[in-house]
Amino acid sequence: MPQRPPARIGQPLAEVDTPALLLDLDAFERNLRRLPSSLPPGAISLRPHAKSHKCPEIARRQLAIGAVGICCQKVSEAEAMIEGGIHDVLISNEIVGATKLARLAALGKKARVAVCVDDAANVDQLEAAAAVARVTLGVLVEINVGSDRCGVAPGEPAVALAKHVAACPHLRFCGLQAYHGPAQHLRPVAERHAAARRAAESARRTKALLEAGGLPCPTVTGGGTGTYACDTAAGIHTELQPGSYLFMDADYARNEWPAGAPRFEQSLFVWSTLMSRPAPDWGAVDAGLKAIATDSGLPLVPDHPGVEFSRAADEHGVLRFHDPACVLAVGDKLRLVPGHCDPTVNLHEWFVGIRRDRVEAVWPITARGAFF
Amino acid sequence: MPQRPPARIGQPLAEVDTPALLLDLDAFERNLRRLPSSLPPGAISLRPHAKSHKCPEIARRQLAIGAVGICCQKVSEAEAMIEGGIHDVLISNEIVGATKLARLAALGKKARVAVCVDDAANVDQLEAAAAVARVTLGVLVEINVGSDRCGVAPGEPAVALAKHVAACPHLRFCGLQAYHGPAQHLRPVAERHAAARRAAESARRTKALLEAGGLPCPTVTGGGTGTYACDTAAGIHTELQPGSYLFMDADYARNEWPAGAPRFEQSLFVWSTLMSRPAPDWGAVDAGLKAIATDSGLPLVPDHPGVEFSRAADEHGVLRFHDPACVLAVGDKLRLVPGHCDPTVNLHEWFVGIRRDRVEAVWPITARGAFF
Numbered sequence: 001m002p003q004r005p006p007a008r009i010g011q012p013l014a015e016v017d018t019p020a021l022l023l024d025l026d027a028f029e030r031n032l033r034r035l036p037s038s039l040p041p042g043a044i045s046l047r048p049h050a051k052s053h054k055c056p057e058i059a060r061r062q063l064a065i066g067a068v069g070i071c072c073q074k075v076s077e078a079e080a081m082i083e084g085g086i087h088d089v090l091i092s093n094e095i096v097g098a099t100k101l102a103r104l105a106a107l108g109k110k111a112r113v114a115v116c117v118d119d120a121a122n123v124d125q126l127e128a129a130a131a132v133a134r135v136t137l138g139v140l141v142e143i144n145v146g147s148d149r150c151g152v153a154p155g156e157p158a159v160a161l162a163k164h165v166a167a168c169p170h171l172r173f174c175g176l177q178a179y180h181g182p183a184q185h186l187r188p189v190a191e192r193h194a195a196a197r198r199a200a201e202s203a204r205r206t207k208a209l210l211e212a213g214g215l216p217c218p219t220v221t222g223g224g225t226g227t228y229a230c231d232t233a234a235g236i237h238t239e240l241q242p243g244s245y246l247f248m249d250a251d252y253a254r255n256e257w258p259a260g261a262p263r264f265e266q267s268l269f270v271w272s273t274l275m276s277r278p279a280p281d282w283g284a285v286d287a288g289l290k291a292i293a294t295d296s297g298l299p300l301v302p303d304h305p306g307v308e309f310s311r312a313a314d315e316h317g318v319l320r321f322h323d324p325a326c327v328l329a330v331g332d333k334l335r336l337v338p339g340h341c342d343p344t345v346n347l348h349e350w351f352v353g354i355r356r357d358r359v360e361a362v363w364p365i366t367a368r369g370a371f372f
Numbered sequence: 373m374p375q376r377p378p379a380r381i382g383q384p385l386a387e388v389d390t391p392a393l394l395l396d397l398d399a400f401e402r403n404l405r406r407l408p409s410s411l412p413p414g415a416i417s418l419r420p421h422a423k424s425h426k427c428p429e430i431a432r433r434q435l436a437i438g439a440v441g442i443c444c445q446k447v448s449e450a451e452a453m454i455e456g457g458i459h460d461v462l463i464s465n466e467i468v469g470a471t472k473l474a475r476l477a478a479l480g481k482k483a484r485v486a487v488c489v490d491d492a493a494n495v496d497q498l499e500a501a502a503a504v505a506r507v508t509l510g511v512l513v514e515i516n517v518g519s520d521r522c523g524v525a526p527g528e529p530a531v532a533l534a535k536h537v538a539a540c541p542h543l544r545f546c547g548l549q550a551y552h553g554p555a556q557h558l559r560p561v562a563e564r565h566a567a568a569r570r571a572a573e574s575a576r577r578t579k580a581l582l583e584a585g586g587l588p589c590p591t592v593t594g595g596g597t598g599t600y601a602c603d604t605a606a607g608i609h610t611e612l613q614p615g616s617y618l619f620m621d622a623d624y625a626r627n628e629w630p631a632g633a634p635r636f637e638q639s640l641f642v643w644s645t646l647m648s649r650p651a652p653d654w655g656a657v658d659a660g661l662k663a664i665a666t667d668s669g670l671p672l673v674p675d676h677p678g679v680e681f682s683r684a685a686d687e688h689g690v691l692r693f694h695d696p697a698c699v700l701a702v703g704d705k706l707r708l709v710p711g712h713c714d715p716t717v718n719l720h721e722w723f724v725g726i727r728r729d730r731v732e733a734v735w736p737i738t739a740r741g742a743f744f
Contacts, residue, residue, distance in 0.1 A: 001374060002373060002740065003448065003742060003744065004744075094647050095647075096646075096702060096703050097390070097645055097703060099387075122703075149648070149685065150648035150650065181685060274468075275522065278524060286743075289665065289667050289712075289714075289715045290718045290743050291743050295661050295684070313521065315446065315465065315743065316521050318520070318521055330491050331468050331494075342661075342686050347741070349741055369375045369721055371391050371658075371659075371663050371687065372375065372376075372389055372390075
């Protein structure tokens with residue numbers, strides 16, 4: 001990695017350089033176990049999304065406690081994960097263009113690899129790449145269950161595309177991807193679950209049509225941190241793809257959660273230094289747009305009530321001190337909760353794992369920037 | 373760099389992998405020359421900001437046509453630039469903490485280095501670090517001219533801090549930093565220029581007080597792409613710090629510009645592939661929050677009227693086709709104009725320089741992620 005690690009194993013947290021991406025290992029490990037242990041035994045498989053962490057060290061921990069494989073969003077992300085020892089990868093996304101398809105097919109020699117499709121011409125190109133590489137690739141037809149992003153319409157259009165896949169000698173039709181991204185962040189439980197139920201209904205109807213046409217549909221994959229419990233209860237998904245449950249963020253914290261549901265803890269923080277306090281009521285930390293993502297809202301300041309992160313510049317976060325008696329001084333370090341975990345992780349090259357205020361682990365974010 | 377370059381020199385643009393950060397070399401080179409050639413000869417020096425490009429290849433081109441040095445925002449950015457052959461660096465920011473100050477002082481042995489201060493205790497720590505390293509560091513007192521981010525108040529507080537600096541044997545008081553960040557993006561020329569004039573007036577008053585107190589103030593540094601002409605005309609700045617003029621972005625394009633002022637051209641683009649077009653009126657490109665910054669607004673689609681970038685997910689940009697007859701198909705590539713150039717550059721590891729639709733240069737963004 002081009003940037004040196006901001007910490008050494010054994011170092012006290014107070015000495016960790018800033019900005020750094022901290023992982024509270026106790027909270028992280030509870031999150032890691034809490035999701036799979038909340039699933040009804042045998043009912044559904046877990047294939048967590050590596051786009052959140054981009055770190056083989058973390059993927060290996062997910063597999064060690066029962067995940068069947070991982071999801072990636074890009075070929076280069078899958079390359080980094082397979083290089084890091086992961087042997088079952090679903091690229092939960094469409095892969096377009098000869099260069100990428102050739103690299104995808106090459107991965108089929110090293111690991112069990114599947115990919116999503118939503119376009120017949122793309123299927124033909126995928127078949128051609130798999131034939132050249134002499135591999136068989138798993139293929140899922142992505143249906144649009146409300147994301148309005150990628151995916152064919154559920155029902156007959158999906159069945160037609162699935163038949164097209166099934167007719168390709170180097171492709172193995174595995175089933176459907178039914179993932180509803182925007183539903184994850186609908187605040188009221190009732191709205192979120194209604195969207196998830198509509199998605200499940202689309203998948204159920206399409207699967208029935210496939211099977212009526214003689215095409216088995218062993219896999220229905222989808223579901224994220226916001227909807228996974230409802231997706232599981234609906235009984236049509238065979239695989240869940242959550243990612244953020246490991247870390248959480250300020251945006252997910254704004255979701256309403258059902259009573260009795262497992263609660264994931266904030267385990268991811270950006271460690272920052274107060275670098276200027278020119279006045280009692282404002283100051284600046286050394287973490288701005290290049291250290292913390294703001295697309296889903298500004299960071300929170302969890303350890304200092306009355307301190308608000310009010311504005312982000314490239315390399316500065318402007319803090320408002322609503323209680324001018326706040327004793328934070330230049331040089332003091334403080335934790336920030338990112339608005340959105342995934343793009344925040346993608347700004348950093350290292351996770352700094354903290355336990356009892358000491359550095360216990362420093363893990364490279366190997367697939368940072370892996371957007372090819 | 374961990375990610376492979378998305379292009380090879382000589383390759384046709386159409387074959388460049390996506391997402392990639394394209395630099396239109398003709399437009400870039402015109403921008404590169406246009407700013408210095410618009411300055412009255414001998415009136416003011418140019419010290420462009422490397423936080424925009426993070427690339428020694430580009431910094432060297434700025435110096436080759438007359439820049440006196442560069443600005444950096446972080447010690448690690450300065451390390452990358454000095455390693456890349458740049459010998460005069462102003463860190464236009466406060467540097468806090470023993471680790472960073474020791475690294476900063478070490479740079480003083482390799483290059484001419486200056487830094488900003490706004491806090492007396494920080495000055496003492498800087499002096500201590502310089503003494504240990506046996507170097508003399510240049511120091512500018514940053515005054516708050518309206519950014520409300522860092523900087524002491526203009527006038528007496530700045531003079532008191534400057535005297536503190538001047539009393540330190542390993543620090544050389546060089547003058548003032550008077551940079552107004554938010555003013556760069558005020559849309560109406562009149563408002564932007566009024567803010568710049570107020571900033572200049574604060575600097576003028578503080579400089580006069582310093583000189584009346586027997587403290588020479590040879591340097592007043594500041595000014596960005598939005599205000600540099602007005603800063604120059606005000607006659608108090610000795611140095612300009614613009615960065616975005618090389619690239620421009622959708623946010624700067626929304627500024628009103630004075631008649632007759634030099635116009636900078638959009639030279640920076642994110643090259644993307646249409647990866648899905650499930651319906652006549654929408655589709656998705658393979659560049660989302662991890663390939664293009666959205667903090668200052670969504671990207672523009674310059675080459676396809678009637679196509680709107682309507683929503684960004686982690687790895688997807690959702691396009692709306694307001695003209696359903698738009699012929700863009702899955703696999704077609706298109707350019708996006710970033711909303712904000714600096715944090716977009718920071719997501720990428722390579723500039724792909726294009727001239728007449730061929731790759732002419734591939735430059736590493738060496739200081740990407742250099743936020744320490």
